[in-house]
Amino acid sequence: MTFRHRHLLGIETLHPTEITTLLDLADSYADHNRKGIAHRDVLAGLTQINMFFENSTRTQASFELAGKRLGADVMNMGMQASSIKKGETLIDTALTLNAMRPDLLVVRHPHSGAVDLLSQKVNCAVLNAGDGKHEHPTQALLDALTIRRAKGRLHRLSIAICGDIAHSRVARSNIMLLGKMENRIRLIGPPTLMPSGIADFGVEVFEDMERGLKDVDVVMMLRLQKERMDGGFIPSEREYFHRYGLDAAKLAHAKTDAIVMHPGPMNRGVEIDGNIADDINRSVIQEQVEMGVAVRMAAMDLLAQNQRSARGPQEVMV
Amino acid sequence: MGQSHVTTFFANARLIDPVALTDGPGALLVVDGLIKEVFDGPAEAPKDANVVDCGGMCLAPGLIDIGVKVSEPGERHKESFRSAGRAAAAGGVTTMVTRPDTLPAIDTPETLEFVERRAQEDAPVHVLPMAALTKGRQGREMTEIGFLQDAGAVAFTDCDRVVSNTKVFSRALTYARALDALVIGHVQEPILSEGAAVTSGKFASLRGLPGVSPMAERMGLDRDISLLEMTGARYHVDQITTARALPALERAKRNGLQITAGIGVHHLTLNEMDVADYRTFFKLKPPLRSEDDRMAVVQALAEGLIDVISSMHTPQDEESKRLPYEEAASGAVGLETLLPAALRLYHADMIDLPRLLRAMTLNPARILGLAAGRLLPDAPADLILFDPDAPFQLDRATLLSKSKNTPFDGARMQGKVLGTWVNGTRIWEGA
Numbered sequence: 082m083t084f085r086h087r088h089l090l091g092i093e094t095l096h097p098t099e100i101t102t103l104l105d106l107a108d109s110y111a112d113h114n115r116k117g118i119a120h121r122d123v124l125a126g127l128t129q130i131n132m133f134f135e136n137s138t139r140t141q142a143s144f145e146l147a148g149k150r151l152g153a154d155v156m157n158m159g160m161q162a163s164s165i166k167k168g169e170t171l172i173d174t175a176l177t178l179n180a181m182r183p184d185l186l187v188v189r190h191p192h193s194g195a196v197d198l199l200s201q202k203v204n205c206a207v208l209n210a211g212d213g214k215h216e217h218p219t220q221a222l223l224d225a226l227t228i229r230r231a232k233g234r235l236h237r238l239s240i241a242i243c244g245d246i247a248h249s250r251v252a253r254s255n256i257m258l259l260g261k262m263e264n265r266i267r268l269i270g271p272p273t274l275m276p277s278g279i280a281d282f283g284v285e286v287f288e289d290m291e292r293g294l295k296d297v298d299v300v301m302m303l304r305l306q307k308e309r310m311d312g313g314f315i316p317s318e319r320e321y322f323h324r325y326g327l328d329a330a331k332l333a334h335a336k337t338d339a340i341v342m343h344p345g346p347m348n349r350g351v352e353i354d355g356n357i358a359d360d361i362n363r364s365v366i367q368e369q370v371e372m373g374v375a376v377r378m379a380a381m382d383l384l385a386q387n388q389r390s391a392r393g394p395q396e397v398m399v
Numbered sequence: 400m401g402q403s404h405v406t407t408f409f410a411n412a413r414l415i416d417p418v419a420l421t422d423g424p425g426a427l428l429v430v431d432g433l434i435k436e437v438f439d440g441p442a443e444a445p446k447d448a449n450v451v452d453c454g455g456m457c458l459a460p461g462l463i464d465i466g467v468k469v470s471e472p473g474e475r476h477k478e479s480f481r482s483a484g485r486a487a488a489a490g491g492v493t494t495m496v497t498r499p500d501t502l503p504a505i506d507t508p509e510t511l512e513f514v515e516r517r518a519q520e521d522a523p524v525h526v527l528p529m530a531a532l533t534k535g536r537q538g539r540e541m542t543e544i545g546f547l548q549d550a551g552a553v554a555f556t557d558c559d560r561v562v563s564n565t566k567v568f569s570r571a572l573t574y575a576r577a578l579d580a581l582v583i584g585h586v587q588e589p590i591l592s593e594g595a596a597v598t599s600g601k602f603a604s605l606r607g608l609p610g611v612s613p614m615a616e617r618m619g620l621d622r623d624i625s626l627l628e629m630t631g632a633r634y635h636v637d638q639i640t641t642a643r644a645l646p647a648l649e650r651a652k653r654n655g656l657q658i659t660a661g662i663g664v665h666h667l668t669l670n671e672m673d674v675a676d677y678r679t680f681f682k683l684k685p686p687l688r689s690e691d692d693r694m695a696v697v698q699a700l701a702e703g704l705i706d707v708i709s710s711m712h713t714p715q716d717e718e719s720k721r722l723p724y725e726e727a728a729s730g731a732v733g734l735e736t737l738l739p740a741a742l743r744l745y746h747a748d749m750i751d752l753p754r755l756l757r758a759m760t761l762n763p764a765r766i767l768g769l770a771a772g773r774l775l776p777d778a779p780a781d782l783i784l785f786d787p788d789a790p791f792q793l794d795r796a797t798l799l800s801k802s803k804n805t806p807f808d809g810a811r812m813q814g815k816v817l818g819t820w821v822n823g824t825r826i827w828e829g830a
Binding site for chain 2: 093170171172190192193194195197198212213214215216247250253276277278279281282
């Protein structure tokens, strides 16, 4: 096994073999989840705290379920409501939680780099559940596992990522992961939603969706945030859907067996036609949610193993 | 010479002359706080003089640093006149030209007098205060430029806030022109750069941080050049940091506008990649630029297009830096690292010593109309003795500034200040 990290902060620092290790483990967890095989001993006795400084239902539920399936004691803290409003700094919050001796800390924060900062101040394993516009590593890993299971491999695929690339941490983590695994990446979207310096990312950029989707194996749609919709970055929802929304006509340019992905939650009729999202022959959106739990189980399992070996042999309870 | 005169003879020096642009052996005679005579080559010390043996080390005018933030009034826990003054002495800065972006802003003769009194009491170096150009640095109404000038303000600036209302700015420039007052501006398109933490590009995108195009600096400069053409004011750009702004600056100078430009030493020696994993001590305003931009501004400095190097000394406490990058405060302390950081350009063979020193001595003196900054008879004996080669590794805990927010913590540097004199009196003795 090779996965030598204390934290899972981003895809950027992962080696391809580490990605494969994690996906292999997640793959077996996915199978066991389907068969109902429990693993409540893996994280038994460990405390997992989910700290979400930004609203999330899906990711938080996924992490919670992953922890519980592995036997961890899981606590959720909705941070938007509490100490931030009282003026406590992020580092003080971290130190307070650290004093409660958790083993796994799952953090989402609206500012890029905040999870990284927090990880420097605690002595438990930190999992980044999304920091600002920076990274969302478990999302990229669950996307990778979904692709690998659907396509039978995770290399030499042509993958289109479409929509609001500029504001998306999902896109950043995916570009890094899929690039490391040697895939061809195409980014499709209006130039106002492309990040600066995109030409240096080793990707192909398309402003025309039909040309961009030509012969791709995977179509990955991104959520368009409500606050970006009107006037600021795009003229209107309807013009966006017309030019960049995934419908049957545009999807016809991809390979006939191309899969459609979306990290959720979807805006039906904005970035994706509801019929495409529900097409069981093309859409793997539900599978993504399922793989999310498996990938998070694998990530927490590996980090807990590393933590155990770093802490040395446990005292025997008498 | 009579007994009542204080005479100091600097023997065996390597004189760095920013006027003649020479670098060679010599000696210097100081009488009663003024330079009396400069000797080319070895010279005999007068009998009654105190002799300072320079040991072949560099003797140059003391540094004049435009744009030092001393956090008085308002945030004395970050920096006081005492701590900044000691840091300046240790760094070879003999004149601090202080910024008015304090709490409250220095925008009335009364607050200016407070600053002057505090400086007089506590700082061993010259302190020349600047005042705000608009009241409260709000960009709405000009300050009492005449009264402030009478009270000793050497320049007028809203610091890193751009006066975005061109009507207000053009009137302030016009009024300042009538008083021959120097206006210092921050060139930046304020809306485009709003909320930016880094320079846009691959690095900004990888880190997911809000970026500003380097073009925003040129847009700000273009606007201000147009206003100078309109008003004829005397104008200094605090920091030019991008390649794309340089042709406009060159043209404006060629067209005879009264414009000069400065740059912070950090933008000459660091680039955006130094931010690495969200290191907030590298968060500056404007943000650090690409390596291409850095190389271009270094060249512009060597050619004299950029006139002045400043430390842009900006003390910030740990609390305001130990935050997520976007939320963290901007700025770095620099009084004590100005010289060794600038010397990196000399050691990299990008500029010679006299030209490098000119940007920190003669040029700021000329812009401000000071007699200092020269090794000439009758100039004040504000002097520094330094070893340009002495290596050291910076430990931020050893800084004399109250705030320790330097991007050079742990950096290997060369160049130590061995002695600092203000009006002929030694105020610093380095190891």
